[in-house]
Amino acid sequence: MKSFWKKLWSQPNAKWLLGIPLGGFLFLAAGAAALATFNFSLRATNTNEFCEGCHIGMDTVVEEYHASKHYRNEYGIIATCADCHVPQDFVGKMKTKISSGIKDVYKKYWVKDINLNNFDQDHRLRLARHVWQAMDEQGSSTCQSCHNPAKWDLKVQPSRARHNHKPEVWEEKGVSCIDCHTGIAHKKPFR
Numbered sequence: 001m002k003s004f005w006k007k008l009w010s011q012p013n014a015k016w017l018l019g020i021p022l023g024g025f026l027f028l029a030a031g032a033a034a035l036a037t038f039n040f041s042l043r044a045t046n047t048n049e050f051c052e053g054c055h056i057g058m059d060t061v062v063e064e065y066h067a068s069k070h071y072r073n074e075y076g077i078i079a080t081c082a083d084c085h086v087p088q089d090f091v092g093k094m095k096t097k098i099s100s101g102i103k104d105v106y107k108k109y110w111v112k113d114i115n116l117n118n119f120d121q122d123h124r125l126r127l128a129r130h131v132w133q134a135m136d137e138q139g140s141s142t143c144q145s146c147h148n149p150a151k152w153d154l155k156v157q158p159s160r161a162r163h164n165h166k167p168e169v170w171e172e173k174g175v176s177c178i179d180c181h182t183g184i185a186h187k188k189p190f191r
Helices: 001-010 015-042 048-055 061-066 083-086 088-113 119-139 158-163 167-173
Strands: none
Touching: 048 061, 048 083, 048 088
């Protein structure tokens, strides 16, 4: 057993063998740097400043959001763009960032077909339907990350809300939050 440890810690006969631990360390450092960069990128692209960088001048959703209860309310709680539009789970988040995010950047900088002059008339309803469908497909999970149905006090809600917020009613009707609550943070387009 003693010879094993002695052999393990002795200088190797071939100098290239010294590169194995060094290469492992460099690989580990590069992986850690890549992970940190990836995490930083995800956080940076989830900020309101990032989202507003494209939307200001292209449409009116930023101004509508800033006037909504999701941005300005008596509690001082702000729901960011990502809180509503980017799922919390990793797969959903990556799917949204890759499909919608890349397409949005492409439309903004290369195609340039959405602008303040044509947004309401030509694009608002189509884009709203896309968002509603995405929210519906994920069961409005982004809504429920802040508005937790398990913590609702149904007794203090108005009678219609009290009835519609019961989980058995959701299941019976096959609806999620977005089916009733469109136009909360942005102007509701005519369907």
